[in-house]
Amino acid sequence: MAGKASTTKTIAEINERIKKGKAVVLTAEEMVETVRRLGKTKAAKEVDVVTTGTFSPMCSSGLLFNFGQEPPLMRASQVWLNNVPCHGGLAAVDAYLGATETSADDPLNKVYPGRFAYGGGHVIEDLLRGKPVRLRARSYVTDCYPRKELEKDVTLASLPFAQLLNPRNCYQNYNCAVNMSGRTIYTYMGPLKPGCRNANYATAGQLSPLFNDPYLRTIGLGTRIFMGGGIGYVIGAGTQHNPKPPRNERGLPLTAAGTLMLKGDLKQMNPRYVRGLSLVGYGCSLNMGVGIPIPILDEDMAWFTGVSDADIQMPIKDYGFDYPNGVNRVMGHATFEELKSGSIIVNERTAQTVPVTSYCMSLEIAEELKKWIQEGKFFLSEPQDKIPSM
Template identity: 75%
Template sequence: MSHEVTKTISEINDRIRSGKAVVVTAREMTDIVGRLGKVKAAREVDVVTTGTFSPMCSSGMLFNFGQEPPVMRASKVRLNNVQCHAGLAAVDAYLGCTETRRDDPLNKVYPGTFKYGGGHVIEDLLRGKAVRLWCESYVTDCYPRAALEKDVTLAGLKTAMLLNPRNCYQNYNVAVNLTSRIIYTYMGPLKPGAKNANFATAGALSPLFNDPYFRTIGLGTKIFLGGGTGYVLGAGTQHDPKPKRTERGIPLSAAGTLMVRGDLKGMNPRYVRGVSILGYGCSLAVGVGIPIPILNEDMAFFTGVSDADILMPVKDYGHDYPQGIPRVLGHVSYEELLSGRVKINGAETASVPLTSLSMSLEVAQKLKEWIEKGEFTLTEAQERIVSE
């Protein structure tokens, strides 16, 4: 494929280091491509920054809490009474953000509702708070300690890594409820008779709508993660490599996902927050921003995506979703969803976002500032993510 404009990541990095790179947010790029066209936009712009801030349930912390005499192999681990997975090594464990606290008092009043879970533990650590570590194990000759209980802080952990198996969905369902009773889901409470339509993603700001075929995002891509620096490890779990797409390459269903990691000790609690969802459980809201290098006019075209270009599938979480039925009731544009009212089955209903658009824009702007100051350069993907 030939292009009128061609750049390399190395050339763009040279421009970043010299302070000459032209960096714009994805929202700004939509206007630029609309005014100038993709070829002129590709000549003028070097990097487009994207951003999203939304509950991302497949997230968690991989940590090592260190040894002290006598040493132990922890087979059961809890942090602030939230269960961790300890089937790794002596003092390694993984805390999933949706794991809930044992005997959560809120659950006794509102079944299925938890005030505190793994995501809240992660946020507490980031805020400098001490959390209670509890460990138990069988005894061996090399690991004679049977139990350990103490307070730990983020600074005191040997290792603390945000390691998220599935973040940044490329598209996602608009959730409605066609039953006659209210239901409680990870998409929030859904009123009967499709009286509300809940949706997620940051629209034209969202990372994977700006590189729909993963031409620049892959293994080793450096990203904004939780207010610090992170990296893409590859496709996330449940990644759909070949969804049905529009002519712009926008998938018509939940499609691409990313597995990401970053050093929790370098993150900011403003962009990593524990979430409690009524009647469902806990999660973690994560800020993710990915820079898209404008290597040619194709990438300029992709980053010129608008909210009107993004069509999202409407699904019934009352009957269909719990039974694993993939029926799509129709599609609505992200632009329509942002208006606050959409038509579902011919009737108007309220649309409710789970993603914070203001925080998503803040992530994209913060990443833009880092790049303009020369504090953040781009990396070349070492392995492509299958997407076509």
Template identity: 75%
Template sequence: MGKTYAVTKTIQEINAKIKSGKAVVLNAEEMIEMVRKSGKEKAAQEVDVVTTGTFSPMCSSGMLFNIGQKNPPVIKCSNAWLNGVPCYGGLAAVDSYCGATESTEDDPLNKVYPGQFKYGGGHVIEDLIRGKAVHLKANGYGTDCYPRKEIDKDITLADLPHASLLNPRNCYQNYNAAVNLTSRIIYTYMGPLKPNARNCNFATAGQISPLFNDPYLSTIGLGTRIFIGGAIGYVLGEGTQHNPKPKRNERGIPLSPAGTLMLKGDMKKMDARYVRGVSIVGYGCSLALGVGIPIPILNEEMAWFTGVSDADIQMPVKDYGYDYPNGLPRTLKHVTFEELKSGEFELNGQQVHAVPITSYARSLEIANELKSWIEDGKFLLSEPQEPILSE
């Protein structure tokens, strides 16, 4: 990790400056220029918070919801569907979970093109946040305390006593750049990949992505307050598939998929601009989600980390045609995020067209929205209550 610098500020001191309107807040893009021109020492002295953002498909997401017991007789839901999307009901009487990648059981697109789905859990979540009515169907086997056996009605988000995004794995710290070395087109969660490496699809927001700006998760842990879906939410801890000890480059940036976060947020306060159901051709459904994390500049080290640029980030190119489905982790090469953003890079003597599945423009918008919340005193930083293992 390198030299550890003495703390020059505390989160409490930064929050006091936010409350008084004196905090200096930069987005991650602006911080790159600050560190380049002035150096990490001056940047640490002058900047209090750096805001980050990402807007990308995050398949490991879903909605935990409660339908309430307003109309007698009451029910214990064994099975539930929202607009035809199956939800998991094995929690309590009227608690269910709607996964973002779950698809409708009778999706008309799947009937014509097997393996393709038009509507799924991510779309249900977006529709509810937009204020639309969705159809709830639920059933139970009936008990003495829960005698009702069926529910069949339209509901809105306002009708639900509780609805939150509860996401097991978001905000991947680095990820694969996907190509296909076989002779046929393949359909993946990274999108369609043309044969013979005629395209490369890649994710993350690069230099403004949250975990590239705090590569050792020094300021992010249980209880960290964040922007999620246009509302205030929290980090619950490490996400599933979290890799705490990846190989890193000289800036501490992982050279492979590494850190992940488990997140939550109140859906009733969210904005559908930052929560979108998506259908990925030939793969299925997912949820595109906006997340922003503030990085407090406590010392020179954090100033240095938040000065990361696209040229500092190296992403592994992987073959999804043969290697990935056969469980082979081979990396064909590393390319910088700067190269990927340019639109093409060289692989095995040929130029490969690179296509992002993360919106950089929307990611920067999220970083700026979070910046304005902090500058307006509407968002305070929080102390992590438990660290996330990162080395």
């Protein structure tokens, strides 16, 4: 088989191999050893698809939903789900629930250390688990929409439309957060102890989607992905997308860089891969499971997907003073391999490393996507538009 294979392929050719059950699919973790053992040329001939995965807090996520009309009709200008405010300034009975919005009973200014908040991410998980959620809506009255108030229980099954529309997911790289101040601080990266005693970090390292395609050659508008246990799509660059980060010799960004905007049908998803999150002393978020298949089109893509944890350098930043004051200072870099070891040295101090991304769940997602492709249940899609990466 290897002797007949070409080092260059098209997505259409790879899909034909998937259809015939002949595609060679590896997880990104497996590809590291394959490229190391065979080299990029032979790996490009032998491997068709590399599957990636990440399971991490993705704060810029949310639910776009429609809760249906009933007589008399309504134009909802204010909406709550389980007392969590939604944005109702759309049309009729459309609304958007942000994952980080907290309950009106537990606003951010009342969140304090030792207390867990309930918010949009938890509502999304509750809906996905089939639980009833209390809907309240209010509006001014018009001739075409005479209803002023509505209150009822809704379930995911009863919502005519429920799609996750996530403005910024799958950061290509992210900060390793430390705290150089003299007090414990509570952040979206979790609690940070004073005096640089812990270092919290995100992403799935060598499994992470955008580390395996650093120039976004195969990922763009219309890319089909694993999203929350169902099928979703990339719909463009995410907010805060940085197409021109400093890069190392492998093309990997040295700072926070690429991001993706994603969409997917919540009704297809699995609550194992979509979970509400409460960050003590900070607020709420949503753990999202995302897996992206990387087609091995040529030797370069084989080389990129052979990235290992030792190749990835993550910027260390101080969240005690620099970050909240807008000071963009990088204190140094740590490789993902070093971060996974359990401790790093920062300014001659030993900091215990704490992942906020689950590597084992990320690997599970990559394995599940691999299984879908091998069973002919998932085919690759051609990007319809590029995402800037240079």
